Amino acid sequence: MTDDNEQENLPKPPPLPGQIYIRPGIDDRPDLDKALTPEDKSAIARLAVHIEREQPSDSAERAETQAVRMSDAGSPAVATAVPPTPIADASSAFLDMRDPMVAADGTKPDKAQIKRLNAGFTLAAVLRTLPWAMLNMVALPAIIDRLFGNPLHAGHVTQMSVEAARVAGAAPAPWLALVVIVGAIVGLVANVVVGVMSDHTRTPHGRRTPWIIAGGLLSALFTLPLGALGNVGAILFFWILLQITYAMLAAPLAAAFGERYPDKFREHAMRWRGIGLMLGQLLGVALGAGGLVLGGELPFAATAVVFVLAAVVPVLVWPKEPSSEWIANVKYSTEPAFAQMKLPSGDDNASFRRAYVARIFMMAGVGVMTVFQWLIVRHYVLAEWYLDARSAAQSSPQIWATCIAMLMIAVGAAVGAACAAGCAGRFGEWCEVKNVPSRVVVIAACVVYAAAIVLPVALALFLSTPVIDAGLFVYGIVSGFAFGLYDVFNQDVVAATIPDPRDNARYLNAFNVASVIGTVVAGCLGVVAVLSLGYIALLVAAIVVVLVGAALTPKD
Structure with missing residues (x-):
């Protein structure tokens, strides 16, 4: 008995390797109640708290959305070309550990869906720009011109001198400027309000899709009466409604572009969108001019159909927008969006101002030459030609001469913008090698644009329409190329004046307001110039303000 107890008290040798199997994560798992400190236990407890899904950022707070709006207000070349210094986006996935293949709305589109997004946004750029260019460049000035005794088709007119014809042709300018100025201001406000409201829209079809469809359909509805209106007051009323409904179409499209594209594909998509803007502007002028030449009236019905297509086609082509019902139903206000549009103050923002x-x-x-382009061509450049044609036929000739001239300018501008977009990249590399600042290119582009304005003045001395049309085509190429280079390299200058890249969205939002203010200034300046000394003063004023803009360009 004693021997057995002694044998039990003897030390036992350790187990051989593999003799006892310990299951990883099961047998060796510690007792958390004993292993964790109270601080660790409280930290783990916080993980069990339900966290609401993060509210998506407003469109005014995203730099890529403001860059899209910048390209809408300027030359399509800025969307098509690669600028020397792209606008930095502090929320880009390339700056953190997020997946650059995931879009801002949380979706991860595959290869086929990316192609559908490219096609949808390119078609949207064409279809929404086409009717808007037709209305602004041809329809609106032609309708107001018609109200002051300048018919769109044949009709009896009295004989007059060239100067008297030009003075009579200046009568529509103040009313055209009034409609454009009021429309620009209403459009600016409408873009802000629609942007904020669409940011907080909660529907099964997403935030942007309902606004896009409603905006396109209502724009088509308000376009149809324009051709039958007989006074400026009615035209102004429907033009204000069009500004609101077009903002319902354009603002959500710009926001959707920044939300639905992953960072990996956005640069490629911007190029295709720029091509769509070029085609839309060209086809819009062609639609208006073609309707006048072929049918004697502006094709408002066709324009309304294009607005409907602009609302429906992109929604059908791109992948269905995710539901936005999960967005928190919170009270919102437009005041923060309007506050971001204010010009920043302080010594650090002197260059930006x-x-x-x-x-x-x-x-x-630029606005002086685009807002009054129809009147400049018809009542200044072609004034003497029209008088000679009236003398020969004793009646007002068809409007085909003005339409062809407008089309030549549009084609030339598209060619010039395409050339600017194509050579901007290589030109930027050359400037970098030669250490040429972007400011020099911007100033040179302004000077070239100002020089191009001299062409319509010289063309007024010719009577041969082929010479005039060829000259206006050259004017379109030179001005389109100069404005395209200006927009591309001015983006580099603006980016250098922003003190903190994290505030790019705020600064670009404010900077986009400058384009609207420029349109308002163009309307006021045009009225004063035309009523004082005629269209020659209008062209001189355009040259002066462009050169002043060149002189004020800050260092980058």
């Missing part, structure tokens, strides 16, 4: 003012002057010069 100078770039802002320079943009206003440049867009004022």
Whole structure:
């Protein structure tokens, strides 16, 4: 008995390797109640708290959305070309550990869906720009011109001198400027309000799709009466309604572009969108001019159909937008969005304010040439030709001469913008190698644009329409190329004036307002110039303000 107890008290040798199997994660798992400290236990308890899904950022707070709006207000070349210094986006997935293949709305589109997004946004750019270019460049000035005794088709007119014809042709300018100025201001406000409301829209069909469809359909509805209106007051009323409904179409499209594209594919998509903008502007002028030449009236019915297509086609082509019902139903206000549009103050923003003012002057010069382009061509460049044709036929000739001239300018501008977009990349590399600042290119582009304005003045001395049409085509190429280079390299200048790249969205939001202010200044300046000394003063004023914009361009 004693021997057995002694044998039990002897030390036992350790187990041989593999003799006892310990299951990983099961047998060796510690007792958490004993292993964890109270601080660790409280940290783990916080993980069990339900966290609401993060509210998506507003469209005004995203730099890529403001860059899209910048390309809408300027030359399509800025969307098609690769600028020397792209606008930095602090929320980009390339700056953190997020997947750059995932879009801002949380979706991860595959290869086929990316192609559908490319096709949808390109078609959207064409279809929404086409009717808007037709209305602004041809329809609106032609309708107001008709109200002051300048018919769109044949009709009896009295004989007059060239100067008397030009003075009579200046009568529609103040009313055209009034409609454009009021429309620009209403459009600016409508874009802000629609942007905020669409940001907080909660539907099974997403935030943007309902606004896009409603905006396109209502724009088509308000376009149809324009051709039958007989006074400026009615035209102004429907033009205000069109500004609101077009904002319902354009603002959600710009926001959707930034939300639905992953960072990996956005640059490629911007190029295709720029091509769509070019085609839309060209086809819009062609639609208006073709309707006048072939049918004697503006094709408002066809324009309304294009608005409907702009609302329906993109929604059908791109992948269905995810539901937005999960967005928190919170009270919102438009005040923060309007506050972001204010010009920043402080000594650190002196360069940005100078770039802002320079943009206003440049867009004022460009606005003078685009807002009054129909009147300049018909009542200044072609004034003597029309009088000779009236003398021969004793009646007002068809409007085909003005339509062809407008089409030549549009084709030339598209060619010039395409050339600017194509050579901007290589030109930027050359400037970098030669250490040429972007400011020099911007100033040179302004000077070239100002020089191009001299062409319509010289063309008024010719009577041969082939010479005039060829000259206006050259004017379109030179001005389109100069404005395209200006927009591309001015983006580099603006980016250098922003003190903190994390505030790019706020600064770009404010900078986009400069284009609207430039349009308002162009309308006011045009009225004063035309009523004082005629269209020659209008062209001189455009040259002066463009050169002032060049002189105010800050260093980058």
